[in-house]
Amino acid sequence: MTQQRARIVTVIGAGGLTLLATASIAVAQDDPLKGVDLSKKCKIGFSQGTMNHPWRVAMTEGNRKWAAEHLPNVDLVITDGQNSSAKQVSDVESLLAQNIDVLMISPLTEQALTPVVKDAMAAGIPVIALDRKVNTDVTTYITAQNEPIARQAGEFFVDKLAGKGNIIQIEGTAGASSAVERKRGFEEVIATHPDMKIVATQNADYLRENAAKFMEDVLQRFGPGQINGVYAHNDEMALGAIKAIEAAGRQKEIMVTGLDGQNNAIQAVADGKLFATFTFPYVAPEGVEYAYLACIGKPMKGDVTLNSATITVDNVKDWVGKGF
Amino acid sequence: MAMQFQDHDGAKTFGTSQGILQFLMRRAAISGLLMALIVLVVISALISDAFLSPYNLINVLRQVALYGIVSIGLTFVILTAGIDLSVGSIVAVVSVSTAMLLNIGVPVPVVILAGLAAGTAFGLINGLGITLLQIPPFIMTLGAMVMLRGFALTLADGRPIDVTSTANNFSWIGGANMAGMPVAVWIFLAVAALSFLVLHYTDFGRHIYAVGSNAEAARLSGINVPATKLGVYTISGLLAGLTALIFVSRLTVGEPTAGTGLELEAIAIVVIGGASLFGGVGGVVGTTIGACILAVLANMMNLVGISPFTQQIVKGAIIIVAVSLEVLRRRR
Numbered sequence: 001m002t003q004q005r006a007r008i009v010t011v012i013g014a015g016g017l018t019l020l021a022t023a024s025i026a027v028a029q030d031d032p033l034k035g036v037d038l039s040k041k042c043k044i045g046f047s048q049g050t051m052n053h054p055w056r057v058a059m060t061e062g063n064r065k066w067a068a069e070h071l072p073n074v075d076l077v078i079t080d081g082q083n084s085s086a087k088q089v090s091d092v093e094s095l096l097a098q099n100i101d102v103l104m105i106s107p108l109t110e111q112a113l114t115p116v117v118k119d120a121m122a123a124g125i126p127v128i129a130l131d132r133k134v135n136t137d138v139t140t141y142i143t144a145q146n147e148p149i150a151r152q153a154g155e156f157f158v159d160k161l162a163g164k165g166n167i168i169q170i171e172g173t174a175g176a177s178s179a180v181e182r183k184r185g186f187e188e189v190i191a192t193h194p195d196m197k198i199v200a201t202q203n204a205d206y207l208r209e210n211a212a213k214f215m216e217d218v219l220q221r222f223g224p225g226q227i228n229g230v231y232a233h234n235d236e237m238a239l240g241a242i243k244a245i246e247a248a249g250r251q252k253e254i255m256v257t258g259l260d261g262q263n264n265a266i267q268a269v270a271d272g273k274l275f276a277t278f279t280f281p282y283v284a285p286e287g288v289e290y291a292y293l294a295c296i297g298k299p300m301k302g303d304v305t306l307n308s309a310t311i312t313v314d315n316v317k318d319w320v321g322k323g324f
Numbered sequence: 325m326a327m328q329f330q331d332h333d334g335a336k337t338f339g340t341s342q343g344i345l346q347f348l349m350r351r352a353a354i355s356g357l358l359m360a361l362i363v364l365v366v367i368s369a370l371i372s373d374a375f376l377s378p379y380n381l382i383n384v385l386r387q388v389a390l391y392g393i394v395s396i397g398l399t400f401v402i403l404t405a406g407i408d409l410s411v412g413s414i415v416a417v418v419s420v421s422t423a424m425l426l427n428i429g430v431p432v433p434v435v436i437l438a439g440l441a442a443g444t445a446f447g448l449i450n451g452l453g454i455t456l457l458q459i460p461p462f463i464m465t466l467g468a469m470v471m472l473r474g475f476a477l478t479l480a481d482g483r484p485i486d487v488t489s490t491a492n493n494f495s496w497i498g499g500a501n502m503a504g505m506p507v508a509v510w511i512f513l514a515v516a517a518l519s520f521l522v523l524h525y526t527d528f529g530r531h532i533y534a535v536g537s538n539a540e541a542a543r544l545s546g547i548n549v550p551a552t553k554l555g556v557y558t559i560s561g562l563l564a565g566l567t568a569l570i571f572v573s574r575l576t577v578g579e580p581t582a583g584t585g586l587e588l589e590a591i592a593i594v595v596i597g598g599a600s601l602f603g604g605v606g607g608v609v610g611t612t613i614g615a616c617i618l619a620v621l622a623n624m625m626n627l628v629g630i631s632p633f634t635q636q637i638v639k640g641a642i643i644i645v646a647v648s649l650e651v652l653r654r655r656r
Binding site: 086096 | 574
């Protein structure tokens with residue numbers, strides 16, 4: 001799995017010596033642990049904020065399974081904050097009491113976890129932040145970025161629609177940073193192509209049913225031939241839109257894209273129902289890989305941005321079952 | 325914590341032979357609990373090297389303090405055969421408003437007073453609904469729980485309110501240590517000591533036990549039952565407000581989701597501590613030991629790596645077992 005994903009490492013953090021031989025500014029790295037001696041024993045604590053979404057389950061299980069298979073000298077202790085920052089704070093304290101060498105954390109909220117992460121860093125324990133950050137410096141912050149992915153989606157639409165067409169946008173939860181970013185990046189690109197228009201947009205809360213209802217209304221508003229593409233902020237909403245489009249029998253003329261890379265969406269691409277989806281990497285196994293690097297004294301200091309892959313019918317067979 | 329129980333207060337309220345019986349039974353209950361705690365501590369120390377490390381023990385004590393303060397408030401309420409489901413939501417509202425006040429530069433002492441006053445006010449409202457309007461405690465505090473949670477979410481617009489700039493003056497409550505122990509633990513000990521004194525050495529305390537044992541008999545003996553009830557709900561609200569201040573200080577954020585599930589956790593602690601939901605039985609010592617038992621249990625399961633889902637099963641089982649032992653013991 002690691003070989004197939006290209007990751008561009010962006011070192012933004014200032015100061016500190018980067019001991020890692022292969023990393024420098026903006027060098028593509030397939031495998032952070034390539035050629036690294038894996039014999040050192042490490043105890044790594046992983047504090048997950050919540051497991052109430054398959055994406056988070058994939059993050060946790062992905063790191064756990066990979067460590068079990070590839071890092072025999074690592075003892076990975078995982079805690080689940082169960083959607084409560086107070087619980088996650090005491091989870092981290094509990095991990096620190098067990099004398100971990102490195103702390104991996106996907107904080108539920110930014111500020112609540114800041115004091116305890118500050119304590120860990122001050123105590124000399126490297127902290128690897130996954131997906132979400134805290135308001136203090138950490139050793140490595142690994143995430144995929146919504147805006148670049150949204151721009152990637154925008155370019156995809158420009159390419160596939162040959163610079164001309166009417167697009168429907170189905171947005172995520174109002175006020176969620178991910179929705180704001182997924183909208184901004186996409187609209188930025190579309191704005192530079194005057195023949196491409198977003199003719200309708202609505203927030204469907206990342207939910208399938210809401211998207212289906214909105215799509216039904218839109219199909220009434222715009223007759224056959226008047227809609228060329230649907231850009232949904234996540235896979236669930238894309239699948240909802242498809243339901244409505246198929247019910248109206250207009251699937252041949254409308255291309256629908258999702259975002260996230262859920263297994264059901266990948267299957268839909270393979271079945272020819274979903275035109276494409278853009279993966280939102282769930283930071284596994286990168287999380288535990290960079291944690292191990294920090295443990296052996298070669299931390300990757302700064303931000304690591306995970307790239308998104310565009311899954312279409314051309315490459316879907318490489319991706320079936322690899323989502324979450 | 326070695327406590328001497330006075331014979332005389334039992335005798336005063338219930339009559340001599342019954343008083344002594346109550347005293348002995350209370351002592352048996354407490355020592356049973358203490359034994360359970362000791363056994364748990366020993367098992368934890370054996371199972372995990374990290375358990376007895378000072379850092380870990382301080383963590384455990386801090387957990388005891390965080391839940392213990394609210395649990396003591398709930399003890400007051402449960403002693404009168406009442407219940408307060410709104411404490412979690414009170415924590416949420418006070419957390420959010422505290423964060424907001426800090427962010428607009430209100431001085432820390434004023435913020436502290438405001439938080440305590442708000443908690444007291446919400447408790448008072450609960451008490452008034454229960455005494456004046458005769459709404460059953462379960463319903464009144466359930467309604468308050470839902471409303472106050474909505475209120476907290478509205479105030480905060482659904483988002484956590486960060487307290488960054490003024491955190492330095494405020495974080496000492498939840499974050500700092502005083503003489504090696506977290507400030508929160510000292511606050512808890514002070515609350516526990518004060519509550520013990522109130523419950524066992526004041527008329528108000530005696531009235532609480534009387535109302536809980538038999539509200540009608542208490543009324544007939546001249547005890548002002550509504551005033552007593554009003555008092556306990558107010559205390560519960562006040563202690564919830566205090567807990568909110570500690571939460572905000574510790575996390576440096578006011579979250580509208582703070583305290584979710586806190587009321588059930590507190591009820592579990594009070595019940596494991598030997599209190600009866602029918603009133604009249606229980607106290608600060610039992611509640612404290614109950615808090616210690618649950619804190620040590622959770623800590624031990626964390627250190628051993630037991631999944632949080634399994635932990636929940638274990639916790640629920642402990643609650644049921646603890647209460648059935650208590651019921652059996654009382655029947656004899």
